[in-house]
Amino acid sequence: MLERRVAPSPVLAILSPIIAVVLTILAGFALFAALGKDPVKAMEIYFLSPFADAYNRSELLVKAIPLALIGSGLAICFRAGVFNIGAPGQYTLGAIFAGGVALHAPENAAMIWLLPLCLAAGFVGGMLWGWIPAILRNLAGANVILVSLMLTYVAALLLDWLVRGPWADPLGRGFPKTATFPDGALMPNLLAGTRLHWGLVLAVIAALALAWMLFRTRRGFGIRAMGLAPKAAAFGGFSEAKTVTYVLLVSGGLAGLAGAVEATATIQQLQPDIAAGYGFAAIIVAFLGRLNPIGALIAALALAVTYIGGENAQILLKLPKNAAFVFQGMLLFFLLACDTLIHYRIRLYRRAGIA
Amino acid sequence: MEIEKPHSAVSISYSLSPQERPASRFETFQIPPAFHAISARYAPTPIRPSRLLASLTGVGRFRPADSRRTTSIRPRPPRPPVRQAPPVMTSGPMPVVTAIPLAAAVSTPSVAVKADLQSGVSLSEPVSMKPDLPSVAKTPPPENTASAPLLSVRGVSKSFGPVRAVDAVSLDLRSGEKHALLGENGAGKSTLVKMIYGVLQPDSGTISLDGRALRIDSPSMARRQGIGMVFQHFSTFEALSVAENLAVVLPDRSLRDIRRDVKRIGGEYGLGIEPDRRLVDLSAGERQRVEIIRCLLQNPRLLIMDEPTSVLTPQEAEALFVVLNRLAGEGCAILYISHRLEDVRALCTSATVMRRGKVVATCDPREQTAASLAKMMIGSTVEHPRKQAAYIGKPLLEVSDLSVPSTNGMALDGITFAARKGEILGIAGVAGEGQSELFAALSGERILRRNDTIRVDGRAVGKFDSTRRRRAGMAFAPERRIGHSAIGDMRLSENFRLTHNATGIGRNGAQQIREDFDVRAEGRDPFASALSGGNLQKFVIGREIMRDPAVLIVEQPTWGVDAGAAATIHEALMALSAKGAAIVVISQDLDEIFAICDRVAVLHRGRLSEPQVTGTVTAEALGLLMGGVEPTALAEAI
Numbered sequence: 001m002l003e004r005r006v007a008p009s010p011v012l013a014i015l016s017p018i019i020a021v022v023l024t025i026l027a028g029f030a031l032f033a034a035l036g037k038d039p040v041k042a043m044e045i046y047f048l049s050p051f052a053d054a055y056n057r058s059e060l061l062v063k064a065i066p067l068a069l070i071g072s073g074l075a076i077c078f079r080a081g082v083f084n085i086g087a088p089g090q091y092t093l094g095a096i097f098a099g100g101v102a103l104h105a106p107e108n109a110a111m112i113w114l115l116p117l118c119l120a121a122g123f124v125g126g127m128l129w130g131w132i133p134a135i136l137r138n139l140a141g142a143n144v145i146l147v148s149l150m151l152t153y154v155a156a157l158l159l160d161w162l163v164r165g166p167w168a169d170p171l172g173r174g175f176p177k178t179a180t181f182p183d184g185a186l187m188p189n190l191l192a193g194t195r196l197h198w199g200l201v202l203a204v205i206a207a208l209a210l211a212w213m214l215f216r217t218r219r220g221f222g223i224r225a226m227g228l229a230p231k232a233a234a235f236g237g238f239s240e241a242k243t244v245t246y247v248l249l250v251s252g253g254l255a256g257l258a259g260a261v262e263a264t265a266t267i268q269q270l271q272p273d274i275a276a277g278y279g280f281a282a283i284i285v286a287f288l289g290r291l292n293p294i295g296a297l298i299a300a301l302a303l304a305v306t307y308i309g310g311e312n313a314q315i316l317l318k319l320p321k322n323a324a325f326v327f328q329g330m331l332l333f334f335l336l337a338c339d340t341l342i343h344y345r346i347r348l349y350r351r352a353g354i355a
Numbered sequence: 356m357e358i359e360k361p362h363s364a365v366s367i368s369y370s371l372s373p374q375e376r377p378a379s380r381f382e383t384f385q386i387p388p389a390f391h392a393i394s395a396r397y398a399p400t401p402i403r404p405s406r407l408l409a410s411l412t413g414v415g416r417f418r419p420a421d422s423r424r425t426t427s428i429r430p431r432p433p434r435p436p437v438r439q440a441p442p443v444m445t446s447g448p449m450p451v452v453t454a455i456p457l458a459a460a461v462s463t464p465s466v467a468v469k470a471d472l473q474s475g476v477s478l479s480e481p482v483s484m485k486p487d488l489p490s491v492a493k494t495p496p497p498e499n500t501a502s503a504p505l506l507s508v509r510g511v512s513k514s515f516g517p518v519r520a521v522d523a524v525s526l527d528l529r530s531g532e533k534h535a536l537l538g539e540n541g542a543g544k545s546t547l548v549k550m551i552y553g554v555l556q557p558d559s560g561t562i563s564l565d566g567r568a569l570r571i572d573s574p575s576m577a578r579r580q581g582i583g584m585v586f587q588h589f590s591t592f593e594a595l596s597v598a599e600n601l602a603v604v605l606p607d608r609s610l611r612d613i614r615r616d617v618k619r620i621g622g623e624y625g626l627g628i629e630p631d632r633r634l635v636d637l638s639a640g641e642r643q644r645v646e647i648i649r650c651l652l653q654n655p656r657l658l659i660m661d662e663p664t665s666v667l668t669p670q671e672a673e674a675l676f677v678v679l680n681r682l683a684g685e686g687c688a689i690l691y692i693s694h695r696l697e698d699v700r701a702l703c704t705s706a707t708v709m710r711r712g713k714v715v716a717t718c719d720p721r722e723q724t725a726a727s728l729a730k731m732m733i734g735s736t737v738e739h740p741r742k743q744a745a746y747i748g749k750p751l752l753e754v755s756d757l758s759v760p761s762t763n764g765m766a767l768d769g770i771t772f773a774a775r776k777g778e779i780l781g782i783a784g785v786a787g788e789g790q791s792e793l794f795a796a797l798s799g800e801r802i803l804r805r806n807d808t809i810r811v812d813g814r815a816v817g818k819f820d821s822t823r824r825r826r827a828g829m830a831f832a833p834e835r836r837i838g839h840s841a842i843g844d845m846r847l848s849e850n851f852r853l854t855h856n857a858t859g860i861g862r863n864g865a866q867q868i869r870e871d872f873d874v875r876a877e878g879r880d881p882f883a884s885a886l887s888g889g890n891l892q893k894f895v896i897g898r899e900i901m902r903d904p905a906v907l908i909v910e911q912p913t914w915g916v917d918a919g920a921a922a923t924i925h926e927a928l929m930a931l932s933a934k935g936a937a938i939v940v941i942s943q944d945l946d947e948i949f950a951i952c953d954r955v956a957v958l959h960r961g962r963l964s965e966p967q968v969t970g971t972v973t974a975e976a977l978g979l980l981m982g983g984v985e986p987t988a989l990a991e992a993i
Contacts, residue, residue: 218856218857221849221852221856222856224845225842225845225853228842228843228844228845229837229838229839229842229843229844231835231838231839232838232839232840232841232842232853233842234800234821235798235800235821235831235833235839235840235853235854236821236852236853236854236856237799237820237821237822237825237854237856237857239820
């Protein structure tokens, strides 16, 4: 059983993510050795190749953008003690809303407004999807975790129906996808010759704005207070229902924005698979970043390494793509284990009196 | 003292102890059976006589008026063992050894074992040892504990960073001894007992049980050694029921057994509590009963009590003393931590006084006065605040017909009162009679349906939330500090913001409070959890007073707070009222109410009695109100 430690070490609490990364690497060694691959070589591909050249580095950032957008939103959500794990659904809705605007824009509309409109629509779409669990919780006491998670599947099926039915590309020869978005709805590149786009700027701005909100404003104070002591937060005049709604709207909106960014920048159309898995990986990002929006930026890069490294390993070592997800899972596991063991210690319990 | 009215069929007699305890406390209360009839006839709500008497006599039964004992101690035969030993199968008759956990019985022959052997209490099922256990367990240990101390602490020290919290402290405790550990908050009492209970490890020095030096590295080990502790801040699972909470620490027992034992012990000791109620619904006083029952279920031979009476009424405290005296009579040693000097003088036979981590005196508290004990504790005499004659003006807070339906607690029923400018109004009552519900309704944590139920200086605020009520000139300080009035994991500056975020006063308010209210803590901006109870409470009260409120609602302002901090808080409250604020003090501490309040009303079962001037009402009359007797019935009775 677990016993609470009297005085958790503050140094270890800060080092916990680093310890978790080291443990993940060690476990990776064992994993690759077991698969019959050279662990040193595999590690090199996993953790060094993403930094090897300009292309890999830009791809790293491309992967980190949606992770950072979603992760920083989830960070404030988790701070409030609201466990929104429906980010993939909010992400999907964001992509759907952005795609809807892009596909239905009149041909001769002022092109300069189309992209901002798409992104705004994506934000609103994510907010709506995040709002549902908030409403159900506040009115009926529904569990946020369950409702937000289940809405993920609803969103995925909605997208699937749209791209096969009403929004299917008339020239797509029956493939489940929409037409490519018009040029005005496409996110411009930041660096020529790479796929790196302006979403990076959005992610950094979002993280900075959230950090400012969380640590410098009254609302952010209420969010932190509610996560630490709900009764004290209510005593301080912060409505629990309003705070829950607010954090779900913000984190949903940011997930939706991430979906809109991905749809307009890297995918450029809607299809059944729009990499909604970012929404789950972003949970790891939020925790790895210590539930701090700025920390989430850094953590998003770390997670992106496992994506790029995994892709490279797939190409060079013929490793299954899922190995990257195993890495992500191990990382979250070790992180939570480290956090737990910093605050608790294990005690093997033997019942007294029974020899 | 005896009050009798010849025309009435009822006489109430009570007597004060020889130590001349203040009039605000009861000693024994003897009520003849005819009282049943009175209470049944006049009480507006049906009162269960058992409940009434339990709260009046404190023991769940009453004595005939002629047995005029001045204390409630009754010699009783040792109670049969509560523990149920798991039967271990062997053959052949074995000496009777009660169900001390085997490890304890082997390493430390205990008093409880002997007591049972002497009194010839036999177990229904002889418990025997596993063959490979040392033979010492099979024979009763030699009779030597009368001289050897049960617990011996020698030169124990503990430092936290640069702070030496406990400095070379020594202490002896014998079986059946009731030993007080006195000291201000921060004197090192809690640190010392945490080391005895295995929560902390000493840096140096030894702790011995039965003359054997031990390393107690966890509370569960302490429990196996027969050490029980009732904490000041209870460590319970809020979402679980009473019985489930106990099951967590007693993994060997079934829930059904525990339920039965809770009822039995509750009846036996007057600690009545429904085993299926959830902890979240219990008041502080009721939670303490659960903690005490938890310890009693484990048959302790050393029971540590950390500030036990701070949440209890005189009657409840009296009931607790009966329990403790009985346990001591059965051979259990009591280590009683308190700064309630009167309690210590009434209960304890020896005392160790600590100041700044060191033992500064040992004495027999019965031979001391409260003032001399206080002097030892804080190094200078305590100045008792005395209520100043304040100008009392127009009503600033008016509550009319406040009724709130029950949500797992006590419903409020037609509460009506007014607190006037310059007045401190006390609301007395036994734990769990609606105090927390009343506080929530006044603070806006529970928003009311009708706006004019509560008026602040004429302005209706019933539908306002806490923030808008604060803007209307109200301030609040609830009973629980960590997790309600303050957040342990936030710094003082952030805790300052907790109630100032809507009204906005300068950023350095926290620093100002620390200076004005002598809030002692390490560091420039420490976490609230790093402050001792008294210092945090001074901070909380200071934070609310700094808002310069027209109306201040405080619940248990000096619960678990040392004498010096309590005096500071009382003075601050009186100064605020003298400046023209109306203050409502919801408190279970009658001493506190008589010390600072101008008028007092009693909360019982969600109803509030008519406020009376504290100068003219007696503690006894209040006690009856707290027991649910209406003033009319009281007048009839006297």
